[in-house]
Amino acid sequence: MTMNILVCVKQVLDPEAAVAIDRDARWVASGPETAYRMNRYDEFAVEAAVQLQENDTRITVDVITVGPERSDAVLRRAMGMGADHGIHVTTDFEGPLDPRVTAAAVASVARDRSCGLILAGVMSEDAMQGLVGPMAAECLGWPCATSVMEMDVAGDRSAVAVEREMEGGRRDVLSIRLPAVITVQSGINTPRYPSLSNMLRANRQPLDILSADGLGLPTPLQAVTQVRRPEKSRAGLILGGSPEEKAQQLLGMFLERSFLG
């Protein structure tokens, strides 16, 4: 049986490169030097889809992103990893999108393309909400499982067996009827690195470009009003001096507190 998998990917500002807050303190600042890349959690979702497709040629993999023009880079990357088509829902907006709006865009595309399975990362590294996947499921009236560590699609495409990660090393074991939405945890697989030739081919392929305005999306339900650096929960005393001096200071603290034997 054929099946079309839709994978949600997001472009994020590399959290390690993210250093400043924008002028109005409304979001994290981006500049000409800032590095964007695919949300790492989404790499696991793309890999999971590509592995399913490799085992069965009747499966096709579409990737979708919702974001400004620059975000097509993550579609290319996913296609370099093996996805068949890229769908870019373009927004003319920098900063965080309302998750309910993004979910509605994903649901709308999934409906148009008769998808049998939507895969997404468990959350994005920037906003860390974990909302778009399960919200898209609800928009479609589909079942959903989040934070999945094991996934097995039945041969007849009727269901998917999953294990959800819970606290303390436990797993919820479920069987879900397809179509469904699954969000995957990091560690479910090892995402491949696209080869140069695959990237070159992906860069030549056309993308489906849809304007978010044309999809009749709902109005935002929430807004970020301010961004700041978090308060310290501990002293956070940064030791100064040469590495040797720092080592001596630290050992002094360990001795003082009788941590060393």
Next chain:
Amino acid sequence: MDESIVIIPEHENGTLSATTRDLVAAARHFQADSSRKIRAIVLGDDVESPARQLAGECGLTVTAVHVPHLTTYNGEVYRQVLETVLADCRPDFVLIPHSSRGQDFAPGLAVRLEAACITGVERIGKAEGRWVFSRSIYGGKFEADVSSSTAMTVLTISPGAFPGEDSSPAASGRVEFITLAGSPERTRSLGVRQRPSGGTDLSAARVIVAAGRGVGEPENLELIERFADLFPRSAVAGSRIVCDAGWLDYDCQVGVTGATVSPDLYVACGISGAVQHIGGMRGAGFVVAINTDPGAAIFNSADVGIVEDLTTFIPRLIEVYKDSREI
């Protein structure tokens, strides 16, 4: 019902989850400037014991929803049943633990109720007359205030972010029992599986030296081990990334989905300090962080920070220590 704040505590085998205290403490924030009331909703096949506990120990009004055959969590049934109950009482805020299960059912429930959903809430405050909810973004490097524009808002409350006081209520709350059928049509729960243990028990260690992405390569774990060897009763642990990569067993993972530890000393080596990790080591006595990035979130949760590359700093530290012992 006149309660405008609803909490949905988690329970298992008749016992309330530790996250219940966070829910109650967070819900109390809404009472600061009004006489808003809090209602707790529990659902399941056997809800008598958690419902009595909530009424007795927290003094809350409780709706105990008996759902026949719901012996374990099922997201589909949770959303169905809670939609019915909440559509009836229309609270302003619904508080759910930011746990694996809470994160699974809260977003869909919010969509059904046309409510905004704000996850991982760590603080509740007011700005310009509106409620604002603070949550971590960018792995904890920054914090964002979020506000909603809907009549109802679903919040998932970060475990450990709202330390609750132990106060006995003036009076016991009332428990109302209702029965609602919930039949999963597309989600079949097949039980809970415990991941096989490799035998590591971090809870016995007095000192934990933990490795993060900054370790760079698996070979450098040997450095972390040598560092840990300086301390008696020590153990090596890791962040999620290190365990995902297979460099350390999942038994060694510290964080909300791994182990929650409270050693006397916790040394975070090359760990960025994402909230999921901090949630697992908040209870440590003394925290030292070593990271090359001076902006890393871990320094906000450390008593002492060292901005150095661990691959050069740890060998130096060991050297200095050995030298001092020889004198």
